[in-house]
Amino acid sequence: MSDATKVAAAASSRDPAVGLAAVASLRGLLESLEELQVTNARDQGWSWQQIAEALRVSRQAVHKKYRRFGF
Amino acid sequence: MFERFTGDARRVVILAQEQARERDARAIRTEHLLLALWKVPGNGALVVLDSLSVSADAVRSAVDALDGYDGDDAASLGTLGIDLDEVRRQVEQAFGPGALDRTRAARGRGRRRSGGHIPFERAAKKTLELSLREALRLDHHFLGCEHILLGLLHDGSAARILRSLGVDQDAARVAVDELVGRRAG
Numbered sequence: 001m002s003d004a005t006k007v008a009a010a011a012s013s014r015d016p017a018v019g020l021a022a023v024a025s026l027r028g029l030l031e032s033l034e035e036l037q038v039t040n041a042r043d044q045g046w047s048w049q050q051i052a053e054a055l056r057v058s059r060q061a062v063h064k065k066y067r068r069f070g071f
Numbered sequence: 072m073f074e075r076f077t078g079d080a081r082r083v084v085i086l087a088q089e090q091a092r093e094r095d096a097r098a099i100r101t102e103h104l105l106l107a108l109w110k111v112p113g114n115g116a117l118v119v120l121d122s123l124s125v126s127a128d129a130v131r132s133a134v135d136a137l138d139g140y141d142g143d144d145a146a147s148l149g150t151l152g153i154d155l156d157e158v159r160r161q162v163e164q165a166f167g168p169g170a171l172d173r174t175r176a177a178r179g180r181g182r183r184r185s186g187g188h189i190p191f192e193r194a195a196k197k198t199l200e201l202s203l204r205e206a207l208r209l210d211h212h213f214l215g216c217e218h219i220l221l222g223l224l225h226d227g228s229a230a231r232i233l234r235s236l237g238v239d240q241d242a243a244r245v246a247v248d249e250l251v252g253r254r255a256g
Contacts, residue, residue, distance in 0.1 A: 018150060021143070021147040022148065022151050024147070025140075025144040025147040025148050026147075026148060026151060026153070028140070028144065028177065029140070029144075029148065029153075029155070031174075031176030031177075032140075032171055032176040032177045033162070033171075034176075035174045035175060036162065036166055036170060040166070069175075
């Protein structure tokens with residue numbers, strides 16, 4: 001089986017262990033990317049309001065999550 | 072599968088778990104196997120690594136700098152058609168080397184939550200299978216630490232580290248074969 005076929009087979013797998021592990025890894029990746037982008041935006045002087053709008057979440061949500069980073 | 076393992080090779084596998092525990096890892100990964108090689112003095116892998124100018128310090132600092140995201144993540148994301156290496160490459164292009172894996176989100180999730188048993192990551196398990204294949208390929212009738220080293224050169228974070236330190240798979244195979252030949256002769 002080629003790699004591409006294997007990937008396709010796994011993606012359509014109903015095995016919860018496979019599916020849930022993929023969701024967990026994806027969530028981790030999402031968190032990392034958000035952190036990088038929020039950090040970068042703050043470094044470039046963006047306000048929490050601007051960041052929240054771009055992320056399509058509330059200002060409070062984004063501020064609460066990232067204020068501990070000490071921006 | 073373990074019947075062909077030498078005593079030293081078995082010790083490396085056991086000590087890899089210690090390495091993972093010390094580092095609060097949630098799984099035994101290839102880099103833990105790599106670090107464990109230095110915990111078994113005088114083994115064949117160390118002779119080969121020394122001949123390839125790879126030092127314990129260089130490997131340790133490379134492991135220290137490592138990866139919130141491991142081979143299991145890469146495999147899981149692959150099932151969704153997401154190429155983690157490509158994402159990492161794009162992010163590093165914008166934010167510098169190690170940017171993705173250095174995020175708090177990445178490092179936090181690599182941590183183990185509770186004590187007890189630490190499982191082998193898929194890539195680490197695969198490494199042991201590949202070690203056996205490497206031994207067979209060289210027509211060696213035992214599996215020593217030097218074959219674990221060859222197994223480590225295939226995939227996963229240890230392979231990335233060794234490659235970054237200039238270790239070439241073919242050169243390592245030649246060095247291992249010579250070493251085993253010398254010891255037999």
